[in-house]
Structures are given as C-alpha cells and as structure tokens.
Amino acid sequence: MAVTMHDVAQRAGVSIKTVSNVVNGYPYIRAQTRERVEAAIDDLGYRVNMSARNLRTRRTGLITLAVPELSLPYFAELADAVISAADAAGWTVLIEQTSASRERETEVLSGRRRHLTDGLIFSPLALGPDDLGLFTVDFPLVLLGERVFGAPADHVTMNNVEAAKAVTLHLASLGRRRIAVIGAHEGEQVGSAALRTAGYREGLAEAGLPYDPELVGEAGLWHRSTGAEAMSRMLDDGVEIDAVFALNDALALGALHALHAHRMDVPGDVALIGFDDVDDAKYSVPALSSVDPGRDQIAHTAVELLLERIGATDDPAPFRKVVPDSRIVGRESTGDVGTGEPCRVVGTQAGGTEVVPVRTAV
Amino acid sequence: MAVTMHDVAQRAGVSIKTVSNVVNGYPYIRAQTRERVEAAIDDLGYRVNMSARNLRTRRTGLITLAVPELSLPYFAELADAVISAADAAGWTVLIEQTSASRERETEVLSGRRRHLTDGLIFSPLALGPDDLGLFTVDFPLVLLGERVFGAPADHVTMNNVEAAKAVTLHLASLGRRRIAVIGAHEGEQVGSAALRTAGYREGLAEAGLPYDPELVGEAGLWHRSTGAEAMSRMLDDGVEIDAVFALNDALALGALHALHAHRMDVPGDVALIGFDDVDDAKYSVPALSSVDPGRDQIAHTAVELLLERIGATDDPAPFRKVVPDSRIVGRESTGDVGTGEPCRVVGTQAGGTEVVPVRTAV
DNA sequence: TTGTAAGCGTTATCAG
DNA sequence: CTGATAACGCTTACAA
Numbered sequence: 001m002a003v004t005m006h007d008v009a010q011r012a013g014v015s016i017k018t019v020s021n022v023v024n025g026y027p028y029i030r031a032q033t034r035e036r037v038e039a040a041i042d043d044l045g046y047r048v049n050m051s052a053r054n055l056r057t058r059r060t061g062l063i064t065l066a067v068p069e070l071s072l073p074y075f076a077e078l079a080d081a082v083i084s085a086a087d088a089a090g091w092t093v094l095i096e097q098t099s100a101s102r103e104r105e106t107e108v109l110s111g112r113r114r115h116l117t118d119g120l121i122f123s124p125l126a127l128g129p130d131d132l133g134l135f136t137v138d139f140p141l142v143l144l145g146e147r148v149f150g151a152p153a154d155h156v157t158m159n160n161v162e163a164a165k166a167v168t169l170h171l172a173s174l175g176r177r178r179i180a181v182i183g184a185h186e187g188e189q190v191g192s193a194a195l196r197t198a199g200y201r202e203g204l205a206e207a208g209l210p211y212d213p214e215l216v217g218e219a220g221l222w223h224r225s226t227g228a229e230a231m232s233r234m235l236d237d238g239v240e241i242d243a244v245f246a247l248n249d250a251l252a253l254g255a256l257h258a259l260h261a262h263r264m265d266v267p268g269d270v271a272l273i274g275f276d277d278v279d280d281a282k283y284s285v286p287a288l289s290s291v292d293p294g295r296d297q298i299a300h301t302a303v304e305l306l307l308e309r310i311g312a313t314d315d316p317a318p319f320r321k322v323v324p325d326s327r328i329v330g331r332e333s334t335g336d337v338g339t340g341e342p343c344r345v346v347g348t349q350a351g352g353t354e355v356v357p358v359r360t361a362v
Numbered sequence: 363m364a365v366t367m368h369d370v371a372q373r374a375g376v377s378i379k380t381v382s383n384v385v386n387g388y389p390y391i392r393a394q395t396r397e398r399v400e401a402a403i404d405d406l407g408y409r410v411n412m413s414a415r416n417l418r419t420r421r422t423g424l425i426t427l428a429v430p431e432l433s434l435p436y437f438a439e440l441a442d443a444v445i446s447a448a449d450a451a452g453w454t455v456l457i458e459q460t461s462a463s464r465e466r467e468t469e470v471l472s473g474r475r476r477h478l479t480d481g482l483i484f485s486p487l488a489l490g491p492d493d494l495g496l497f498t499v500d501f502p503l504v505l506l507g508e509r510v511f512g513a514p515a516d517h518v519t520m521n522n523v524e525a526a527k528a529v530t531l532h533l534a535s536l537g538r539r540r541i542a543v544i545g546a547h548e549g550e551q552v553g554s555a556a557l558r559t560a561g562y563r564e565g566l567a568e569a570g571l572p573y574d575p576e577l578v579g580e581a582g583l584w585h586r587s588t589g590a591e592a593m594s595r596m597l598d599d600g601v602e603i604d605a606v607f608a609l610n611d612a613l614a615l616g617a618l619h620a621l622h623a624h625r626m627d628v629p630g631d632v633a634l635i636g637f638d639d640v641d642d643a644k645y646s647v648p649a650l651s652s653v654d655p656g657r658d659q660i661a662h663t664a665v666e667l668l669l670e671r672i673g674a675t676d677d678p679a680p681f682r683k684v685v686p687d688s689r690i691v692g693r694e695s696t697g698d699v700g701t702g703e704p705c706r707v708v709g710t711q712a713g714g715t716e717v718v719p720v721r722t723a724v
Numbered sequence: 725t726t727g728t729a730a731g732c733g734t735t736a737t738c739a740g
Numbered sequence: 741c742t743g744a745t746a747a748c749g750c751t752t753a754c755a756a
Binding site for chain 2: 071256260283
C-alpha cells in the first residue's frame with residue numbers, strides 16, 4: 001500500500017540502506033547518489049514509517065504530560081510552555097487529563113495510559129505522600145507540584161511557603177491588618193494549599209499579626225466559582241477584612257466577583273492578591289496582583305530534565321529537585337506595584353538545583 | 363532488555379500466539395491456559411510494546427489536534443473537550459501548537475509534524491482559501507473553524523453569521539442604538555471576524571440601525587490586550603456608544619477593562635457581550651454575556667467524524683459539514699438573561715449534518 | 725561510499 | 741483452542 005524505503009531504493013537504483021542514510025542525514029554520501037534518492041522520494045511521495053523506526057530504535061520522540069485538566073488556565077499555560085519547550089528540542093507532547101482522579105492518576109503511573117511515550121511529566125493532584133510507592137516506575141519521570149516529595153524521580157516545584165510568606169508580609173507592609181486567605185484545605189498536611197497557608201501563617205507571625213481562624217476561607221477545588229463562594233461566605237458572616245490572599249488566581253478572580261457583589265472596593269476597602277500569575281490576572285478589573293511562580297522556567301526545566309533522563313545511557317544520575325524563583329507581581333488590586341523582587345528561599349540560595357541523594361529505581 | 367511476548371510464552375509454556383491472544387482478549391482460550399499466561403505476565407511484569415503493535419497493525423491509536431495555542435482559553439477548552447471525547451473512545455491526543463504561523467500550519471498539513479498519528483483535527487488560523495490546495499491530504503482530516511471552506515475534508519464549524527446577527531438584534535431589542543463591534547478585520551473576506559462582522563451588519567439592517575464605520579473597532583489578534591486597546595481607542599476618540607459586541611470573549615474582557623478605566627458603567631452606560639462563552643465569562647465583574655457556539659458538541663463531533671474516517675475501510679464517504687446550534691447566554695453585562703434560544707441558521711434547519719458532494723481525495 | 729542480512733516485538737495466516 | 745511461521749518497515753553491524 002504505502003510506499004516504503006524499498007520502493008524508493010528500487011526506483012533510485014540503490015540499496016535500502018542508502019535510502020535510510022539519506023533520510024537520516026548521514027553525511028558520507030555522494031552528492032549524485034543523494035540527489036537520485038531524493039528525487040525518488042519526491043516522485044513516490046515517500047514518508048518514513050514512524051512505527052517501524054520506533055520499533056527499531058526503541059524510542060518514539062513522544063513524551064506524556066499528565067495534568068488535571070486543560071480548562072484550568074494554569075494548566076493550559078503550563079501545557080503551552082511544556083509543548084513549546086519540547087517542540088524546540090524536537091519532541092512531541094501527548095496530553096493526559098486526569099481530572100484529579102486517583103484512579104486516572106494511578107493509571108498514568110502504571111503506564112497503562114502511557115501509550116508508547118518515552119517519558120512522563122506528571123502533575124499529580126489526587127495522589128499524595130501515602131502513594132509514594134506508586135511513583136517507583138521504570139520509565140523516565142519528572143514530577144511537578146507540591147503533592148509528593150521524596151519520590152524517586154526528578155522534581156520541579158515552586159517555593160510556595162516563601163512566596164506565600166512574602167505575599168503576607170507585603171500586604172502587611174501596605175498597612176493591612178485583617179488579611180484573609182481563600183482556598184485553604186483544613187487539616188491537609190500536603191499540597192499547595194497546606195504550603196501556602198503555612199507561608200501565610202509565617203508571614204502573619206513575622207508581621208506581628210494574630211492568626212484568626214475566621215479569616216481562613218476553605219475551598220476544596222480551586223475554581224473561580226469556589227473562590228466566589230468562599231469569599232461570599234466570609235462576607236455574609238460579617239467577618240471584617242481589609243485584604244485577601246487567594247491561594248491561586250482562579251480563586252482570586254472568583255473572590256473579586258464576590259467582593260464587587262458585596263459592594264466592596266478593591267483595593268480601597270480590600271486589597272486582593274492571587275497566585276500563579278495566569279494571563280487573566282492582567283485583564284481583570286482591577287488588574288489582579290499575583291505571584292509569578294516561574295511557570296516558563298518550570299516547564300522548560302521539566303522538559304530538560306526529562307530529556308536528559310531519556311537520553312541517559314549509563315550512569316543513573318541522582319534525582320534532582322529544582323525550585324525556580326517566584327516573584328510578586330503588583331497590580332491594581334493591591335494598589336501598588338509590588339516589589340518585583342524574587343521571593344527567595346530563606347536561608348538558602350533559591351532558583352537552584354538541589355541534588356537529592358541517589359535512590360535506586362527498580 | 364524488556365520482557366517480550368516470547369519470554370511470557372516460554373514462562374507459561376505456550377506459544378507466542380497464545381500470549382497474543384490472551385493480551386488481546388481473544389475469547390476462545392481455555393480458562394486454564396489464560397490463567398497460566400496471565401500469571402506469567404504478572405510475574406515478568408510484561409507490557410506490550412506499542413511500537414511493534416503499531417507497526418504490525420498500521421494504526422497507533424493517536425490523533426493530532428493542531429491549534430494556535432493553548433494559552434488562549436477558547437483553545438484550551440476546546441482541547442479539553444477533544445481530549446475527553448477521544449479518551450472516551452479509547453484514543454489519545456497529541457497536541458501541536460501552530461502559533462497561527464503559516465509555516466507551522468503548512469507543516470502540520472504536510473505531515474512532517476504529524477509523527478505517526480492516525481488522523482488530524484485542525485483549526486487553522488493563518489491559512490485561508492488561497493491555500494485550499496494544501497488541504498488535499500492522504501490522511502483522515504477534520505477541519506475546525508471558519509478559515510477554509512470547501513476543502514476535501516470533513517468540517518465542523520459554527521453558525522457565525524446567524525449568531526452575530528442574533529446578538530445584534532438582541533442588543534437592539536434592549537433599546538441600544540449605538541452598537542459598537544470590537545475585533546473587526548478590515549478588508550478580510552474570510553474567517554470568524556468577517557463572518558461575525560457580516561452578521562452584525564445584517565442585524566443592524568434588520569433592526570433599522572445605520573451602519574457607522576466609527577463603531578467598528580479593529581483588533582488583529584483576539585487577545586484581551588488588543589480588545590482593551592481597541593476599546594480605549596474608540597472611547598478616546600469620543601465615539602458615542604451604548605453597546606459593544608466583542609467578537610470573542612477575550613476581546614470582551616479586555617474591552618470591559620477599558621470601559622471601566624474610562625468610568626463607563628456596564629451595563630448601565632454600555633451593554634457588553636462577547637462570543638465563545640469561555641469559562642471566564644461567568645466570573646468577570648459584571649459577568650459577561652456571550653454566545654455559546656456549542657464547543658462541546660463541536661469537539662465531540664470532530665472526534666466522531668475523524669474516528670469514522672479512520673475506521674472506514676471501503677467506501678470513501680462524502681465529506682460532511684456539521685454546524686452545531688449556538689445560543690446567546692445572557693448575563694449581567696447586558697443586564698438581561700438573554701433569550702436562551704438557539705441562534706438557528708435562518709432558512710435551513712440548523713444543528714444538522716450537511717453532506718457535501720463527494721470529492722475524490724488523492 | 726554503499727550493500728547484505730539480521731533483527732526490533734507484534735499480529736495474521738493457516739494448519740492442526 | 742493452539743502453534744509455526746511469515747510479514748510489518750526500518751536501523752545497524754559488518755562487509756565489500
């Protein structure tokens with residue numbers, strides 16, 4: 001049916017090996033031979049059969065990116081960045097949406113959802129530290145996010161605690177005393193919510209502000225709708241506030257909606273800041289202050305680490321943890337222009353590569 | 363290295379074919395044999411080699427979705443819907459971002475960017491009717507959008523003209539007389555901008571309102587920033603308006619920003635409506651009215667048509683064009699709840715499948 | 725610089 | 741119900 005190298009070889013009057021050489025840019029070919037082969041390729045409309053090549057080379061040039069869902073702007077922008085970084089390196093990305101379901105996240109790791117890709121960049125949301133065992137896999141894996149630490153894999157994350165602390169201190173420095181937080185996960189010990197809430201409390205402490213449970217708004221899912229609900233609840237309860245730290249931008253935009261509905265002026269009555277610096281943030285009214293967690297760098301680094309792992313032939317390099325610098329981006333919703341300074345990891349140099357002691361994978 | 367069917371067969375004391383049968387759920391196998399094979403599979407941790415299977419079956423279970431960029435919420439949500447629909451059918455999606463560049467869109471069609479996938483769902487933005495020739499390809503293809511009509515491929519699109527007309531009439535019915543449009547592409551004859559602008563003019567005419575070029579705001583790229591700029595320009599020029607029809611939601615959200623900056627009340631002074639009904643629309647302040655173009659149905663139908671095409675063995679079915687119903691979604695920004703009625707294609711039954719006369723592909 | 729031949733790990737054919 | 745055996749289209753030693 002389809003035209004094969006064999007056909008091309010026959011047409012060009014050379015061996016199949018020579019055609020292969022031409023296709024793969026092998027340099028030592030007589031110009032004349034190359035031309036003949038190329039002509040035959042054009043005439044016949046030949047295109048290499050990737051499946052055959054993949055079988056032979058044991059590599060597909062594909063990587064999987066597994067995220068909760070692309071409808072969430074943060075993950076859409078992350079996917080954009082990952083695809084771009086992979087593309088620049090000549091790789092293609094296949095996307096799995098896990099819907100943050102345990103079952104699907106497990107399947108992704110088990111490899112049953114990993115059709116023929118050479119590696120996986122995985123941002124888990126349902127699995128946690130109790131599932132550490134699942135992360136011992138026999139293929140190249142790079143983890144993203146804050147759900148699981150210490151897995152035998154490279155990990156690119158962000159300095160949540162430090163950034164959240166910096167945000168809180170920043171709000172305090174603007175004279176705000178009743179700083180609410182939206183998006184907390186009560187009792188959770190792990191994940192972005194826990195880390196950012198911890199940073200918030202550290203910030204309060206350092207600013208000499210009391211921690212008031214009334215100021216903590218729960219929101220299980222971080223959607224605009226849940227942000228609006230949490231904010232409304234707090235306002236309806238008559239809690240007094242002069243600032244809101246929403247644990248991500250979706251929550252913040254929802255909260256903004258609720259604040260407006262309650263006739264609160266932002267930033268006049270209430271200063272508002274989010275987290276993630278999603279593209280939307282720039283265009284809300286008022287424009288939303290946020291934390292840029294270094295998304296592009298995260299994506300770029302994740303791809304880089306994964307490809308390194310895939311390409312590694314001999315030495316099982318130690319697993320690495322990378323934490324790009326994040327940065328407060330001040331806009332109208334806090335009535336200032338922020339510091340623009342990186343929220344560095346206190347006590348260490350940030351933005352670096354921490355090499356985690358080797359663990360042997362299976 | 364990796365464990366193969368051969369190893370499993372040996373371990374289970376059966377032939378390789380039997381292992382294959384078990385793996386593929388072939389029904390006529392003695393229960394006992396199956397158990398032995400399954401035990402061997404578990405013991406050895408065997409997993410089928412997809413590349414080998416793909417080579418043999420000439421099918422990969424992969425489809426490509428090519429869109430401009432995932433950072434644009436419309437395409438992120440479309441991708442989400444396409445991936446979900448494909449997944450439900452047991453297929454996996456690989457994403458190409460074209461950045462709306464001619465070169466990359468051409469590459470997608472030429473197949474050079476189509477690593478080993480069985481088909482392509484393509485939403486072109488740079489290529490147009492002049493490039494019709496490029497769309498004659500030798501693999502299953504489903505087109506999305508409004509750039510190219512009449513290509514030899516299945517096509518899922520939306521009823522832009524009718525919806526835009528309905529929007530305009532709707533604004534007029536709310537008593538608005540100076541209805542601006544944001545996002546026009548001057549002189550362009552093809553694409554969403556042209557079609558929606560045409561619908562706008564039809565609507566004006568039917569409402570008995572004059573067409574005033576001052577009310578037409580250009581915006582080449584449909585981003586929030588360009589929407590804000592176009593809106594600002596018009597307001598700075600002192601153009602009098604009482605309604606704005608932004609040709610998509612990103613533009614609308616940008617315009618909303620500019621309206622606020624100019625101290626215009628929405629919907630008091632100016633009614634605002636967008637297009638696409640992106641998730642954001644619900645959570646802006648005020649919530650944005652929009653047009654739901656039937657995104658989920660578009661995604662679902664596109665996948666369905668493509669898989670049908672891929673599965674087709676014999677008969678080259680005629681190319682089909684499908685136009686799901688769209689619907690005005692009224693929210694706060696127009697101060698009403700909209701009609702909720704589908705914007706049906708005038709003069710024909712909408713939401714249907716139009717069968718385009720067969721054309722022979724190469 | 726080019727050709728020969730041996731697989732890569734499956735599935736398909738066809739007996740048995 | 742199960743087993744040989746031949747492809748699938750390509751890369752890669754190894755020769756020439």
